Amino acid sequence: MALFIKDPAVDALAQELATLKRTTKTEAVHQALRNEIDREKGQRDLVALSLDFAHRLRERAGPNPRPAEAALRDHLLGNR
Template sequence: MGYSTEATMPLYVKDPTVDALADELMALRGSTKTEAVRQALRNEIARVKGETDLVERTLAFTRRLHARARAGQPADKAFIDSLYERD
């Protein structure tokens, strides 16, 4: 789901802590409050999407690892001994 660059309704923040955070980010960035909030929201969206990608990459890695593993085979004496053999 994307977002529209056209404002359909202004964003009013009534929380003084959020307002103070926006002011602090604005000062640190040397930008307007609107630009500070815009960048903070974009960064958070990118971070959250990145977490999803990380989960998907981890699942794919786990699937590949499982496919390469000796899944379903018993860890018998021969298998354990093979772990200590030197080439």
């Protein structure tokens, strides 16, 4: 199925990208869509990775975790 760009502003953006990449509008739109899909998938992976990291930290802390001492917090934040 074909994609027809009816919005002049979107068409202008596609043309600008094509000009910068020295390619056709079709290829520029194709690359832009592929890059955006890959970026979105990567963000989801980062969220899952971050949640897994936080879960493992909670497990290591045990059932009665102690709060970080002021000296450790200052060191981690670069305060001296």
